[in-house]
Amino acid sequence: MPAIKSALLKSFALGALSAGLVAAPLMAPGAALAQTTQPVLVMPAQSTLSLSANGEVSATPDMATINFAVVTQGNTASDAMKANNVRMNAVLASLKSAGIAAKDIQTSSLNLNPQYDYTDGQAPKLTGYQAQNQITVRVNDLNQTGPVIDAVIKAGINQVNAINFGLKNDEALTDQARQAAVATLLKRANLYAAATGMKVKRIISIEEGGPVYNQPQPMMFRANKMADASTPVSSGELQLSVNVSATFELE
Numbered sequence: 001m002p003a004i005k006s007a008l009l010k011s012f013a014l015g016a017l018s019a020g021l022v023a024a025p026l027m028a029p030g031a032a033l034a035q036t037t038q039p040v041l042v043m044p045a046q047s048t049l050s051l052s053a054n055g056e057v058s059a060t061p062d063m064a065t066i067n068f069a070v071v072t073q074g075n076t077a078s079d080a081m082k083a084n085n086v087r088m089n090a091v092l093a094s095l096k097s098a099g100i101a102a103k104d105i106q107t108s109s110l111n112l113n114p115q116y117d118y119t120d121g122q123a124p125k126l127t128g129y130q131a132q133n134q135i136t137v138r139v140n141d142l143n144q145t146g147p148v149i150d151a152v153i154k155a156g157i158n159q160v161n162a163i164n165f166g167l168k169n170d171e172a173l174t175d176q177a178r179q180a181a182v183a184t185l186l187k188r189a190n191l192y193a194a195a196t197g198m199k200v201k202r203i204i205s206i207e208e209g210g211p212v213y214n215q216p217q218p219m220m221f222r223a224n225k226m227a228d229a230s231t232p233v234s235s236g237e238l239q240l241s242v243n244v245s246a247t248f249e250l251e
Helices: 002-036 077-097 143-154 173-197
Strands: 046-059 062-074 106-119 124-140 159-166 199-213 239-248
Touching: 046 062, 046 173, 046 199, 062 077, 062 143, 077 106, 106 173, 124 143, 143 159, 173 199, 173 239
Parallel strands: none
Antiparallel strands: 046 239, 062 124, 062 159, 106 124, 199 239
């Protein structure tokens, strides 16, 4: 009997030991999970300020672009186009004589439209065709602007649509406008930050729009209808502006 009891105790001890060895791995995942769980750090909301400002500089133009048109009528589409081509060839020759290079002459549009008589109570009646050829001319010497207009009118141009002044190279002025816009932005950002008890920490983003030319309508008129009358043109002064938008972080 003592031998049997000793054997039973030994068997029980081995069983308990085996149970412990099996139970240990079952607890390991839970213990590992408890060790790797980290507290969540909640960052405070970022305070930002978004502003935009214009930077503007003035400059004297050194070039002009003029949009002209030759408008002709004809009983047929062919007649209207032929008449237009004859007059436009004369206009191009006058521009060449005035010193305008071929690269500074561009066709803007060419249109051919039927013309109708809309008499009340009757169906529209075709009366002919109208051809319109528009060209844009770049004048690099502003002193030639008036003489160029006179030359093309004498050659056959019968419509002056627009004249705009600009700069051959505006990079330096554009940079000045950018700097002026950024300086205004920084001044305003610091003002708003101080007014709210904060200060500007850094610029988060910055965007640019422009450059844009702002200019008054040029003064252009004919002294009279004589062929030798000159066309005074005043270029005045133009303003180049750049709009800059930025978002600031405050602290």
